[in-house]
Structure formats: structure tokens, C-alpha cells
Amino acid sequence: SAVISQKPSRDICQRGTSLTIQCQVDSQVTMMFWYRQQPGQSLTLIATANQGSEATYESGFVIDKFPISRPNLTFSTLTVSNMSPEDSSIYLCSVEEAPNTIYFGEGSWLTVV
Amino acid sequence: AQSVTQPDIHITVSEGASLELRCNYSYGATPYLFWYVQSPGQGLQLLLKYFSGDTLVQGIKGFEAEFKRSQSSFNLRKPSVHWSDAAEYFCALSQGAQKLVFGQGTRLTINP
16 A cells, blocks of 8 residues: 655644645545544544635634645645644544555644644 | 544553544445544544445554444454554544544553
């Protein structure tokens, strides 16, 4: 499977600030996805990012809060804006490598204080 | 709407014992079904997947899962667990639109 690298792996941020998470894949992929895993919870899809088009956000997530870039077929960023403690989560990048098969990165563990 | 239910939040088994983790789904057609494992401090690793065909699927690390349409279930099994299997296990489905819907997860603890 593709190697999916995320940066930062962990961070502690001050409330009110913004953090950009990077996701790098070692092969070209059409579809990339960003998920959130809140403490002790399951995963929820934030948005789907396709190269050359605007990201598609799921219900409850908005572009102003979670802007996403997808400049090419191997890279994407997710920004968490104006952070509050409720944004403390693991943010996971994922890609569709084989049809309908999703692989995940190691996640970015974010704590907002 | 589609949903996934993992009835067991936490399971403890002894090392060497057999394991079965339950997963039930709600979906109008046959979904694509997955099991992922999340070890402490790690991301998610795909264990196995079911799309169609043989209802018993083999995965990595000695895991298998059986799809039972009549019971809307996709239970994960392993004949003999190892201490390294201690992790969180997630069942998920997709309807072919790449969006995964996850269950709440089952935390597996292994007693030595």
C-alpha cells in the first residue's frame, strides 16, 4: 500500500491560533480524505479533496474552519482555524489506493490548550 | 441511513485464546465492509475487506472475518491472540462512494 506521511505527528497549540497539517503520499492518488477522531471516539469524515477542484465537506464541517488544499496528486493540507479545546483530536489523512479501499496515515495528534 | 454498530466497547481475552469481535451494519444493499486496527499511538491499519464473493475473507496478522447477509454482520475472528493484538478495532462500511462510516470501536485487552 501507499506510504502516507503526515506532519506534524503531534502538536500542542494555543487556543485562537491555526495549525496546518500536511499529508504526503509516495504515489499519485486521485482521492484524498481527511478524518477527525475526537478523544475516545470513532472517526468522522471531514472532507474529500480531489486535485483541481474544491474540497467537498461533510455535514457539520465548513471551509472557513477547515480549509483544505490539494495542489497535486501526492499532497494535501488541512488547516484547523481559530482552534478551541474542542478541536483537540487526531486528524487523519487517507487515500483511495485500490478501488473502494482506503488507507490511512499515522495521524496528527493535536491538543489545544 | 447506513450505520455500523460494534456492540462491545471493551473485550479482554487471555493470550492464546480465540477472539471474535462483533460488527453489525445497516444498509439497503450489500456494502463494502472493512476492519481496521489502531494500535496505541498509531494510525489505522487495514486488516481485511469484503466486497463480494466468498463470505469468509482472510486478512493480515492471522485475522479473518465472515460476512453474513441474513444477520447483517461482519464479525472479526482470530483463533489465537497474541499480546501484540492489543489495540482498538474498527469496523467500517462504504457504499462505493469512498466515504467510510465507522463503528464506535472495540478496545481489545490481552491478559498474559
